[in-house]
Amino acid sequence: HADAAMYRVKEEGRNNFSFYSNGLNESAKKRLIMEKEMYVALEAGHFEVFYQPQVNLKTNKIIGAEALLRWNHPQKGLIRPGKFITLAEETGLINPISTWLLNTVCAQLHIWQQTDLPSITVAINLSPRQFMQNDLYQRINQALINHQVQTGSLKVEITENLMIKDIERVTQTLLDIKALGVSIAIDDFGTGYSSLSTLKNFPIDQLKIDKSFIEQLNLDENANSLIQTIIALGHNMHMDVVAEGIETLEQLNCLKAWNCDVMQGYYFSRPLPVAAMTALLHRENMPPDEQSISA
Ligand code: C2E
Numbered sequence: 147h148a149d150a151a152m153y154r155v156k157e158e159g160r161n162n163f164s165f166y167s168n169g170l171n172e173s174a175k176k177r178l179i180m181e182k183e184m185y186v187a188l189e190a191g192h193f194e195v196f197y198q199p200q201v202n203l204k205t206n207k208i209i210g211a212e213a214l215l216r217w218n219h220p221q222k223g224l225i226r227p228g229k230f231i232t233l234a235e236e237t238g239l240i241n242p243i244s245t246w247l248l249n250t251v252c253a254q255l256h257i258w259q260q261t262d263l264p265s266i267t268v269a270i271n272l273s274p275r276q277f278m279q280n281d282l283y284q285r286i287n288q289a290l291i292n293h294q295v296q297t298g299s300l301k302v303e304i305t306e307n308l309m310i311k312d313i314e315r316v317t318q319t320l321l322d323i324k325a326l327g328v329s330i331a332i333d334d335f336g337t338g339y340s341s342l343s344t345l346k347n348f349p350i351d352q353l354k355i356d357k358s359f360i361e362q363l364n365l366d367e368n369a370n371s372l373i374q375t376i377i378a379l380g381h382n383m384h385m386d387v388v389a390e391g392i393e394t395l396e397q398l399n400c401l402k403a404w405n406c407d408v409m410q411g412y413y414f415s416r417p418l419p420v421a422a423m424t425a426l427l428h429r430e431n432m433p434p435d436e437q438s439i440s441a
Pocket residue numbers: 198213214215226227228231244247271272273276303333334357390391392393410411412413417
């Protein structure tokens with residue numbers, strides 16, 4: 147019996163060991179495969195920019211869009227950034243991907259600007275690591291020049307966590323970028339680690355209320371207070387305020403009543419491939435327009 151028990155302990159130990167080591171190997175293997183696949187995807191043109199409309203609450207017109215990265219994987223289909231951005235960051239691949247995205251967006255802005263469509267502003271996301279690249283200013287400047295983009299039509303979204311890095315350097319880079327006519331938005335506002343005192347020293351044009359607050363709207367009294375406070379804070383600091391993640395008419399109507407400036411969310415539109423975004427720009431108003439104005 148003792149032998150049998152001992153045998154079982156050893157056996158289980160070994161199984162556990164191989165279970166864990168296989169586990170590690172598997173995830174390491176997956177990362178390696180994914181890293182290679184991202185290289186290939188960039189070469190093969192398998193990344194795509196989707197555009198999510200942003201709507202002015204007072205006029206109900208599309209005034210801008212956020213550019214969101216998608217990976218069109220030949221086997222797995224459309225992959226959202228949550229699944230690959232971190233690895234792209236860790237491997238440094240985010241830099242060529244983001245240069246590609248910047249140029250794709252600028253080229254698209256130029257195409258839209260050649261038509262008689264009302265002008266819109268497109269925002270791109272920059273992670274803290276991308277923001278700290280030495281050649282960021284140069285890359286943005288080059289993309290704007292190469293594609294003859296109209297001044298004022300590009301925006302960058304940064305996160306609060308950038309504002310606790312090298313404050314002087316970040317401020318200088320923001321000022322340099324703004325001198326190119328690019329505006330600055332703080333994404334996911336209210337979820338990061340910035341302090342209000344640093345916020346006031348940065349040249350920010352827009353606050354984007356994080357969608358986790360919008361999700362709690364009318365479900366949590368504190369969420370309502372927080373949202374109204376962020377709107378007032380933004381306005382008092384001469385910034386526009388955008389609400390992201392609007393999914394319902396109820397949320398929309400509250401935000402209107404609270405004087406929020408811009409809306410972005412599934413209630414209006416999901417992020418769209420460029421052709422669908424262009425078609426939407428050709429329409430006068432956003433689809434849910436009658437309901438939202440009359441309700
Ligand atoms: P984000 O910049 O905060 O973008 C908003 C995210 O919310 C997008 O997710 C968008 O699809 C989603 N969203 C918009 N409206 C709604 C809504 O009504 N309900 C819900 N549940 N979600 C909504 P997505 O496209 O998956 O992007 C996730 C994050 O990945 C982005 O968050 C951004 O941080 C990052 N990301 C996307 N594209 C890029 C990029 O080109 N570069 C970098 N560095 N990060 C990117």
